[in-house]
Amino acid sequence: MSAPRPAALAFGFAVVLSSGTGCRNANLASTMAQTPSYEPEGQTRCGVARSHARPLIIEWPAHDRSELETLVAEGERRVAVRYEGCEMELLRGCTAPGSYRYQGVQPKREDYVFKRADDLYAKIPLGAANLEAELERHGALTLGMTVVGRWQGGHGRPARIDLRGDCERATHVISGLSVGAFRLSSEAGAEIRGEAGWMNAGGGAGSSAARGLVRSDGDLEACGDARDDGPPDRCHALLRVEVEAIREPAEVAAARARQVCPRDAALVEGGRFRASVGGQVEVADFCLDREEVRVADYAACAAKGPCSEAATSARYKSSPEELAWASGQCNGARRSKRRHPVNCISWNQAAAYCQWVGGRLPTEVEWEWAARGGDQERTYAWGEQEPGPRLVNACGEECARARARLQPELKHGLKDMPPETWLKLHSKSDGEVGTARVGSYAAGRGRGQVADLAGNVWEWTASAEVSYQTGEEQQIGYGGPDTGRRATRGGGFLSTDDADVRTTARRLRDLKDRRPDLGFRCAYDP
Structure with a gap:
């Protein structure tokens, strides 16, 4: 693994994939068509669609995807990133609480055709600029992929105070990742074929004058049944990340004030x-x-609520x-002890009082x-x-x-x-x-x-x-x-x-x- 480099990472297709265990494929084109729009200053093309919280990373360099895969599989904390506009950067020295647990899903096949630049920017908010020239050159692009599982990170959105390491530029943490295989291609006029053979590609990425654009990772034919102990061999490429914004101090303070x-x-x-x-x-x-709950407090529950009276004798294993x-030290409901803690109380009596209040x-x-x-x-x-x-x-x-x-x-x-x-x-x-x-x-x-x-x-x-x-x-x-x-x-x-x-x-x-x-x-x- 080479030394970390601070390059910003341009991403590919921001496609929403179902991570459930059912067999039915989601209508992703319909889902993305409903994505609300916004216009960040100076990024009008990126602003055709909202920057997605679940972008594909198929446009990420193989080295970076490989390093992220290692961090997720072996690390004990979640990975942090800088995510702004159309760029995302892996912050190798910054982590957040939590770890990732793999869960297999029923394999899901997704196929797409893209024929206009507007479609790229509307449906692929990250990485579209890198693919626009290829789209103009070939007329259309096709994407085929299969998802077989996901790495899920727990613990919810972290506050900035929870981060560890060099985190000044961190904006999000990676909370989940989809795993499988993909092939992005301009092959044969970008028309999706019915047979599986056209997507039988090995890991890595490449292109040629004869075939046009070809980028792939994993072997789609190797993506068999779901496994919970890890993805299948040759079908463990990271396809998509899910990110959650870091809670800044002002947001945490406002939430606590409420x-x-x-x-x-x-x-x-x-x-x-x-x-x-x-x-x-x-x-x-x-x-x-x-x-601590006082004698007077508990006596009120015994008089008006579901509490039984506080005992005046001790009960535990002793001589x-x-x-x-010990029984002489039980406060019971004595008026002289009204401001003392109620004692000689069983666990069920304590639980009943707390529920009453x-x-x-x-x-x-x-x-x-x-x-x-x-x-x-x-x-x-x-x-x-x-x-x-x-x-x-x-x-x-x-x-x-x-x-x-x-x-x-x-x-x-x-x-x-x-x-x-x-x-x-x-x-x-x-x-x-x-x-x-x-x-x-x-x-x-x-x-x-x-x-x-x-x-x-x-x-x-x-x-x-x-x-x-x-x-x-x-x-x-x-x-x-x-x-x-x-x-x-x-x-x-x-x-x-x-x-x-x-x-x-x-x-x-x-x-x-x-x-x-x-x-x-x-x-x-x-």
Whole structure:
């Protein structure tokens, strides 16, 4: 492969091809005849028809088509281009999130005859200038091609902030490509013949005085049945690209300005990152409660809506002594705890409340993205400062002393241990043995003023322990079918380990667990 060169690439026929799996050929001439017109300044001939979002690349030099084929088949990101007027340039050093996946289709044959320059400019907005002289010389041109599959790139339109590399001139990304074989010719007065033999051409391109114009790639007779593992041998030429315009900052800002979150919820702008579970993922914009759901909030749902009352006893696998102590930390519907987070709540109770207020539980990927501050990649919700009593309600000295009063047979029994050996996150008191009023630790708020993303109570998420969405479904293997456990995030007032209050903190809990250090907040689709 030769070194990249910054040449602008003139394209050939901008024909719309069906990529469905049916056998019926589309009436492409009729489709293109309905294309709306425009007139870019200084490009009146190009302006006879709108620059197509799905141009053929049969006029692209073989070297460039070959390089694009390699980038698509082997690359882990989508390819960016500069696409203006009648020119498109492959930007080899610029990529966008996403990758390409091949899908075979039932082979489709398309045949066309072009006899006027106006037809070229009306139906072929790119590359028509290169072919106009050939049309005048030969009187007509014919195009025959077969499509056998397509490379499809996911993740939608990227924002400019998502691009990587030298992307200053990038205007679009390639979101899909059609694959097969073609032959463009002036042969025999440009009349399409019924037999297949006239299109039985090998790869490459060429011309001769006797035959006139002949350009081809692939062997049309080799384009057999559809395959999903890749195109057939000698039928894998790239025929057409599909492009999507890059979202500029002004467009992104305007779209987000139109999004309205519920009162007391923050807009979390989406993005792409490597999550602690699930690998590389993309998160769409969503809204998230700034505070954990309070006792008073949940009591209103129990009184007026579908929620069952908050429990006053804990339920999870532990000793009777620990469960008795834990039950004493359940807030229930106590008036003195109305501004504390509701706790001792099962997953189904949390999900029912969020549905009642018009929301849902956040996925754990959404939760982690919000806690990290999006692309700020924070270690803790508040930043990089080590946890302390002003930042987070976790297990400080007050918590350790309270647990020391429990029976010594508990796992973390502290009764007969000196204070300096007690398990605790930090050596000072944060003022609360159990839960604190939501939002009490202002210095520990995250981006968007979202409170208590670390400490106070762990938070239920919507995510089961079986699978995650990472562009395409991928099992991550916690034992097959849904085991009835859900991911919880963020740490709680009993957390003694620094890892439990980091943005990556994660525990799996049974759906029916009711813990004093477990609550929730809701997410909403803007």
